[in-house]
Amino acid sequence: MPLLISNGRIVTATDDYVADVYCRGETIARIEQAIDPRSLPPDTEIVDASGKLVFPGFIDPHVHIYLPFMGTYAVDDYESASQAALAGGTTTLIEMICPGPQDDPWEAFELWKSKATGLAAVDFTFHMSVVRFEDDVREQFRKIVKAGVASFKVFLAYKGALNLSDEHLFACMTMARELGVIVTAHCENADAIDAMQKLLLAAGKTGPEWHGPSRPPTVEADGVHHLCSFAELIGTHVYTVHTSCDEAVRAALAARHRGVNVWIESVAPHLVLDRTYAEQPDFEGAKYVMSPPLRDRANQAVLWNGVKSRAISTVATDHAPFSFGTQKVMGREAFTKIPNGIPTIQERVDLIHTYGVCEGRLTLNTMVDACSTQAARLFGLYPKKGAIRVGSDADLVVYDPDERGTFSRKTGHSKVDYCAYEGWKRRGCAAVVTVRGQVQVRGGKFVGTIGRGQFLAREPTHG
Numbered sequence: 001m002p003l004l005i006s007n008g009r010i011v012t013a014t015d016d017y018v019a020d021v022y023c024r025g026e027t028i029a030r031i032e033q034a035i036d037p038r039s040l041p042p043d044t045e046i047v048d049a050s051g052k053l054v055f056p057g058f059i060d061p062h063v064h065i066y067l068p069f070m071g072t073y074a075v076d077d078y079e080s081a082s083q084a085a086l087a088g089g090t091t092t093l094i095e096m097i098c099p100g101p102q103d104d105p106w107e108a109f110e111l112w113k114s115k116a117t118g119l120a121a122v123d124f125t126f127h128m129s130v131v132r133f134e135d136d137v138r139e140q141f142r143k144i145v146k147a148g149v150a151s152f153k154v155f156l157a158y159k160g161a162l163n164l165s166d167e168h169l170f171a172c173m174t175m176a177r178e179l180g181v182i183v184t185a186h187c188e189n190a191d192a193i194d195a196m197q198k199l200l201l202a203a204g205k206t207g208p209e210w211h212g213p214s215r216p217p218t219v220e221a222d223g224v225h226h227l228c229s230f231a232e233l234i235g236t237h238v239y240t241v242h243t244s245c246d247e248a249v250r251a252a253l254a255a256r257h258r259g260v261n262v263w264i265e266s267v268a269p270h271l272v273l274d275r276t277y278a279e280q281p282d283f284e285g286a287k288y289v290m291s292p293p294l295r296d297r298a299n300q301a302v303l304w305n306g307v308k309s310r311a312i313s314t315v316a317t318d319h320a321p322f323s324f325g326t327q328k329v330m331g332r333e334a335f336t337k338i339p340n341g342i343p344t345i346q347e348r349v350d351l352i353h354t355y356g357v358c359e360g361r362l363t364l365n366t367m368v369d370a371c372s373t374q375a376a377r378l379f380g381l382y383p384k385k386g387a388i389r390v391g392s393d394a395d396l397v398v399y400d401p402d403e404r405g406t407f408s409r410k411t412g413h414s415k416v417d418y419c420a421y422e423g424w425k426r427r428g429c430a431a432v433v434t435v436r437g438q439v440q441v442r443g444g445k446f447v448g449t450i451g452r453g454q455f456l457a458r459e460p461t462h463g
């Protein structure tokens with residue numbers, strides 16, 4: 001059905017103006033002041049956006065939905081995760097394909113894709129994790145890139161499970177450079193963490209409050225420096241995921257200063273939560289265990305200012321939903337066994353609006369840039385996604401900036417059994433959300449079609 005979004009204040013990464021947006025089929029067909037509805041087909045649906053903001057659909061460039069991890073599986077599937085994403089204004093997800101070291105990469109790609117196909121209500125694509133890079137699997141990665149996955153993910157953390165040896169990291173980054181593929185990286189020194197964990201556990205320090213001290217900022221900065229050294233030698237474009245602290249941001253910026261093509265991702269939990277949440281008694285802190293861990297509060301200003309100055313390109317979530325009652329408790333005896341993750345796929349944009357824009361830390365333009373446009377640009381989706389332009393996909397968010405509420409598990413669509421932001425005040429919400437011209441959310445409720453989401457094949461753009 002054709003769709004007219006009338007009289008909204010259109011806010012993109014660079015623009016801010018009032019206009020009507022007419023969507024025909026799956027794309028934006030006209031953007032004009034005062035489109036006369038009589039000039040449109042009679043079945044056109046009209047959404048009155050007076051007094052509201054109209055954003056390009058938000059993109060979360062770092063999520064986990066299907067995720068085997070530490071002997072269990074994250075609880076969401078694409079049905080629940082896409083409804084949660086859409087309720088928060090996110091219309092495109094980039095999920096990490098995370099196979100184990102024994103798994104066949106191509107089979108992993110097909111498995112992850114099959115988990116999304118038919119269940120996704122948002123558009124989706126992937127970063128391909130490279131957790132081993134022996135000769136026998138190398139050609140498979142070329143094939144995966146050809147199939148439309150134009151970004152790799154590597155782990156410098158998780159010793160003995162996911163982390164690549166330096167030999168394989170070098171070879172993988174060399175292939176990425178050759179193919180024009182950007183390498184996203186979890187930057188923490190795996191051996192240092194392993195040693196620190198053993199020391200803490202041996203000293204009887206087993207609670208979730210010791211997760212943070214086992215991987216302090218210096219361990220992350222070391223990882224960023226290491227990645228950037230290889231990028232400097234090889235020329236690969238790199239992207240540091242969930243960059244959490246001043247030390248790590250500085251390491252990336254120092255590399256950028258030397259000419260390394262490095263981009264920085266932050267995630268919403270690090271912007272608004274600090275380590276005291278992971279230090280709560282009675283194992284409550286386990287809800288707040290993620291890696292890199294929540295940091296001292298002083299780091300939040302560094303991250304907000306990094307986003308504001310656009311030194312930090314993106315705000316993602318690293319959504320990894322593990323239920324407290326059945327899964328986080330696996331780590332009661334040792335913090336090293338707590339599944340990592342702070343589910344935020346639904347809350348991200350509202351958190352950034354409430355605690356960033358409404359508190360004067362960010363402009364609306366910067367919010368859109370960090371939560372949508374930069375991800376589209378970096379990962380080969382622009383201007384199909386991340387823009388409000390004639391010809392772009394009609395992924396639009398009509399946002400009510402004056403709506404007031406609270407974050408709560410009760411209004412969450414994720415299957416996870418807690419909300420990390422329970423009871424926090426929320427300002428603003430997505431009133432209407434469209435994916436390629438079809439309304440998927442209205443009045444905060446999911447009214448869309450499960451399975452409508454499409455796989456977005458991407459060309460390498462980092463050649």
Ligand SMILES: [Zn+2]
Nearest residue numbers: 062064096318
């Ligand atoms: Zn992650």
